Amino acid sequence: MGNLIRCITSCGAVMAAAVDATDIVKEAQKIHKLSPVATVALGRLLAGASMMGNALKNRDDSITLRVAGDGPLGSVIAVSDSNGNVRGYVSNAAAKVPLNNKGQLDVASAVGKEGMLYVLKDIGLKEPYNGSVPLFSGEIAEDITAYYAISEQIPTVCALSVSLNNDGSVNRAGGYLIQMMPFATEDEIKRLEDGVKEMSSLSSMFALNMSLLDIVKKALKYYEVEVLDEASAEYLCNCSRARVEKALISIGKEGLLEMANSEENTNIECHFCDKTYNFSAAQLRKLASK
Numbered sequence: 001m002g003n004l005i006r007c008i009t010s011c012g013a014v015m016a017a018a019v020d021a022t023d024i025v026k027e028a029q030k031i032h033k034l035s036p037v038a039t040v041a042l043g044r045l046l047a048g049a050s051m052m053g054n055a056l057k058n059r060d061d062s063i064t065l066r067v068a069g070d071g072p073l074g075s076v077i078a079v080s081d082s083n084g085n086v087r088g089y090v091s092n093a094a095a096k097v098p099l100n101n102k103g104q105l106d107v108a109s110a111v112g113k114e115g116m117l118y119v120l121k122d123i124g125l126k127e128p129y130n131g132s133v134p135l136f137s138g139e140i141a142e143d144i145t146a147y148y149a150i151s152e153q154i155p156t157v158c159a160l161s162v163s164l165n166n167d168g169s170v171n172r173a174g175g176y177l178i179q180m181m182p183f184a185t186e187d188e189i190k191r192l193e194d195g196v197k198e199m200s201s202l203s204s205m206f207a208l209n210m211s212l213l214d215i216v217k218k219a220l221k222y223y224e225v226e227v228l229d230e231a232s233a234e235y236l237c238n239c240s241r242a243r244v245e246k247a248l249i250s251i252g253k254e255g256l257l258e259m260a261n262s263e264e265n266t267n268i269e270c271h272f273c274d275k276t277y278n279f280s281a282a283q284l285r286k287l288a289s290k
């Protein structure tokens, strides 16, 4: 059994995905040394991106979500491939904010309530598809819902949850994403709304150890559900020395020579996995001549 499932109702009106991103968020926390609120914010975005990525059609497709709010986290970025494998980072991994009035980690304040959600889909076209919406709440799930409603006109229900243990380590993380197909009737929309209304919160369903399929079936209680696809999604960075070289070449000859002249050794760090690639001045000069 994978940690990501994609389902459809037998009438074809509703698509649903659910992901258990616990290991993904644990890995992100380990790589980036994330503060608790940074873990929850990036964890939610990674879970959302994983489900959105898994819905892409072609193997080489990818999707990038960037939440750019005015809070102390700075930008929160997640990239998914078409399997749902994700990677991501936040500008300020150590960000801390006071708990909200419910005594919970205040993701909305850490992200910032003013800002944008940018969605970039690379689906093999000459220009990638670009969409953006103003942040709805900074809580991530609602921002993804708003993106689909405004930018793609797809009625969507999205829930994302990252719960932490007392010591700040990740307890459980994941989400679900439910979307009406464009031809859905009023009655079908109502049946989905009724099912979602009767649902308990995602974190409480996770606490009960419900399976992903059971969670989807709760939301689609008034439908018959078929599983379309099961995937094993993980935290995966696709960086390589060749890719870093390509990025360096794109800086241009002048910039590269300047780098080579100022340092004997230049370390380039991958934002997504913190791996370091070392280039000597001679190697940079060689790249400059390409």
Ligand SMILES: [Zn+2]
Pocket (backbone or CB within 6 Å): 237, 238, 239, 270, 271, 272, 273, 274, 275
């Ligand atoms: Zn990397």
